[in-house]
Amino acid sequence: MVIAIIGGGPAGLNAALVLARAKHKVLLFDNQKPRNAVTGHMHGFITREGIAPAKFRRLAHQELNQFSNVKVYRATVSSATRASERHFLLETKRGKQILADRLLLATGIKEALPAVPGLSQYYGRSLFSCPYCDGYELSNQSLAIITEGGNAVALAATIGQWSRKLHLFTNGRGSLTAADKEMLRLMGVAIHTSPIHALVGENGKLRAIVTASGQRISCTGGFVSTYWMHAGSLAQQLGCRLAEHGGIWQDGHGRTSVAGVYVAGDAMSISPAQAVLAAGDGVRAAITLNQDLVQRRLDRHAASVRRS
Numbered sequence: 192m193v194i195a196i197i198g199g200g201p202a203g204l205n206a207a208l209v210l211a212r213a214k215h216k217v218l219l220f221d222n223q224k225p226r227n228a229v230t231g232h233m234h235g236f237i238t239r240e241g242i243a244p245a246k247f248r249r250l251a252h253q254e255l256n257q258f259s260n261v262k263v264y265r266a267t268v269s270s271a272t273r274a275s276e277r278h279f280l281l282e283t284k285r286g287k288q289i290l291a292d293r294l295l296l297a298t299g300i301k302e303a304l305p306a307v308p309g310l311s312q313y314y315g316r317s318l319f320s321c322p323y324c325d326g327y328e329l330s331n332q333s334l335a336i337i338t339e340g341g342n343a344v345a346l347a348a349t350i351g352q353w354s355r356k357l358h359l360f361t362n363g364r365g366s367l368t369a370a371d372k373e374m375l376r377l378m379g380v381a382i383h384t385s386p387i388h389a390l391v392g393e394n395g396k397l398r399a400i401v402t403a404s405g406q407r408i409s410c411t412g413g414f415v416s417t418y419w420m421h422a423g424s425l426a427q428q429l430g431c432r433l434a435e436h437g438g439i440w441q442d443g444h445g446r447t448s449v450a451g452v453y454v455a456g457d458a459m460s461i462s463p464a465q466a467v468l469a470a471g472d473g474v475r476a477a478i479t480l481n482q483d484l485v486q487r488r489l490d491r492h493a494a495s496v497r498r499s
């Protein structure tokens with residue numbers, strides 16, 4: 192049984208390990224553009240606290256190298272279609288075609304930053320998106336919360352767990368209601384509604400934020416609400432149903448709406464997740480996939496017993 196996994200982040204890597212150990216032929220495709228490539232440290236993954244994302248992947252590949260039934264392709268899968276009742280056809284960007292019996296989509300998500308000048312120089316270094324990932328290192332600092340959406344109060348309440356010195360920036364866009372403003376005031380959060388003119392700092396370390404209204408606010412780090420989207424169109428090409436919140440719909444065990452296609456990791460939810468959860472999703476989808484194959488064998492045996 193040939194199983195193709197598309198995406199070599201924590202979800203795809205852990206799925207590959209489980210499927211290799213279940214003795215399948217595993218083809219792992221990865222174009223090495225993970226969302227967390229911008230950051231130097233991955234937190235909250237037990238036994239791997241603070242590891243560099245690149246090192247995490249290196250270790251995972253070392254482990255997968257022990258299995259001769261795993262083949263890794265450093266390639267972008269540009270199309271995925273059902274070729275026959277049994278097979279899926281994958282095509283890479285460079286035109287390589289591969290048939291697989293089962294597919295596991297572990298493509299993660301893509302994110303776009305709000306339009307703040309120079310933000311990409313700080314994102315992943317002193318400005319982050321997930322307080323559970325990076326809040327601890329920013330404890331008790333004067334922090335910026337940059338959000339253009341309607342989540343300002345919830346975000347400030349969460350980040351308040353790590354620091355009480357909070358400055359909320361709506362970048363001239365967020366629509367704070369009077370109730371929001373009152374809640375923020377009660378939490379002691381300073382509100383800045385003018386667009387952000389510049390971020391000041393060096394080597395990715397933020398020192399201050401300058402607004403279009405001319406204010407300069409000292410902040411040494413903070414959090415940004417980013418915009419998330421699918422990492423590609425493979426699920427749509429295959430006809431997979433999308434979930435209401437935007438991810439690829441799955442049945443709670445990693446099966447998508449298309450028979451033979453499974454999903455794991457951030458691609459399931461289009462929302463900020465954690466590496467360990469993605470890895471766990473990969474394990475769950477891999478076990479589901481294998482159990483579905485076991486069940487198919489059992490059904491065949493039962494049918495032949497009934498015929499005889």
Ligand SMILES: Cc1cc2nc3c(=O)[nH]c(=O)nc-3n(C[C@H](O)[C@H](O)[C@H](O)COP(=O)(O)OP(=O)(O)OC[C@H]3O[C@@H](n4cnc5c(N)ncnc54)[C@H](O)[C@@H]3O)c2cc1C
Nearest residue numbers: 198200201202222224227234268299324456457465466469
């Ligand atoms: C700045 C930042 C900091 C973070 N910090 C932490 C942290 O401290 N702790 C933590 O637990 N989590 C952290 N995260 C979140 C964590 O990185 C993700 O939740 C996790 O990586 C998701 O794993 P995944 O396998 O689903 O997707 P990803 O890790 O994004 O991997 C998906 C892979 O699929 C590949 N891919 C996509 N499409 C294709 C295709 N068509 N063909 C081939 N390959 C493809 C991509 O290149 C990528 O390598 C952070 C995220 C960001 C952005």
